[in-house]
Amino acid sequence: EMPDEKLFISLKIKCIVQLELIQTIDNIIFYPATSRKEDEKNLAAARAEMRQSDENEQTSDSHQQEDQGMYQFLSSSQLLLLVDCLMEAHQFAKTFNSSHEQRNFLWKAGFRGNVKPDLLVHESHSLACALRILFKMYTDESRQDSSAVVQEKLIKISREALAYYLNLTAEKHKDSYTSLILLLLSRVIQLYDENRFRAHASAYYMPLCEMIFYESKPELRAILRRFYIRCSRAFRISSYISH
Numbered sequence: 001e002m003p004d005e006k007l008f009i010s011l012k013i014k015c016i017v018q019l020e021l022i023q024t025i026d027n028i029i030f031y032p033a034t035s036r037k038e039d040e041k042n043l044a045a046a047r048a049e050m051r052q053s054d055e056n057e058q059t060s061d062s063h064q065q066e067d068q069g070m071y072q073f074l075s076s077s078q079l080l081l082l083v084d085c086l087m088e089a090h091q092f093a094k095t096f097n098s099s100h101e102q103r104n105f106l107w108k109a110g111f112r113g114n115v116k117p118d119l120l121v122h123e124s125h126s127l128a129c130a131l132r133i134l135f136k137m138y139t140d141e142s143r144q145d146s147s148a149v150v151q152e153k154l155i156k157i158s159r160e161a162l163a164y165y166l167n168l169t170a171e172k173h174k175d176s177y178t179s180l181i182l183l184l185l186s187r188v189i190q191l192y193d194e195n196r197f198r199a200h201a202s203a204y205y206m207p208l209c210e211m212i213f214y215e216s217k218p219e220l221r222a223i224l225r226r227f228y229i230r231c232s233r234a235f236r237i238s239s240y241i242s243h
Contacts, residue, residue, distance in 0.1 A: 093119035
C-alpha cells in the first residue's frame with residue numbers, strides 16, 4: 001500500500017503544480033484577477049440580455065482596460081510558445097477526463113478519496129488562457145505580422161472546442177465550458193473587422209446551429225442570439241438591430 005500511497009501523492013502534487021502553472025501564466029500575462037473579472041462581466045452581460053436590459057451595453061470588457069500584465073513585454077513567438085504549452089496541458093486534461101476507465105481505476109484504488117478524479121479545471125483554464133492570449137494578439141495592431149498564424153490557431157482551437165462541447169453528456173463537464181463559450185463568442189462578436197468576423201463566423205456557424213438545438217443554459221442562448229444577429233449584419237442577411 002505504501003508504494004500506491006506515494007504514487008497517489010506524487011500524482012496529486014503534479015496535478016496541483018500544473019494547475020498553478022496554468023494560473024501563473026494567466027496572472028503574469030494579464031495581471032491577477034483580470035480573466036476572472038472578464039468571465040464575470042461576460043456572464044453578467046448574457047444575463048442582462050436575457051432580461052432585455054441595456055446593462056450589457058454599459059459593461060466594459062476587461063481586455064479593453066489598461067494593460068498591467070507582462071503581455072506587452074513578450075514577443076509574439078514567446079506568446080505562441082506559451083499557447084502551445086497551454087494546449088498541451090489542455091489536451092492532457094481532456095484525454096484524462098475522457099478516459100472513464102482510467103478515472104474509475106484510480107477512484108477504486110483510493111485516489112482522491114470518495115470523488116472520481118477529474119481534471120476539469122485544468123482542461124477549461126488552460127484553454128481559456130490560450131484563447132485570451134490569441135485574441136489579445138489578434139486585435140493587437142503591433143502584432144499584425146503574426147495575425148495570419150494567430151487566426152489559423154484561433155479558428156482551429158475554437159472549432160475543436162465547440163465540436164468537443166457538443167459531444168459532452170455529463171452536466172458537470174458541460175458546465176465547465178460555459179464561461180469558455182461565453183468568452184469565445186463575446187470576443188468574436190466584438191471583432192470590429194468585418195472580414196475577420198466573417199472568417200470566424202463561417203467556421204463556427206454550423207456547430208453553433210447544433211448548439212441551438214439542445215442548449216438549455218439561458219446565458220448561452222443569449223450569446224448565441226447576439227452572434228446570429230451580428231451574422232445577419234455581417235453577411236447582409238438582415239438590417240435588424242438588437243436593442
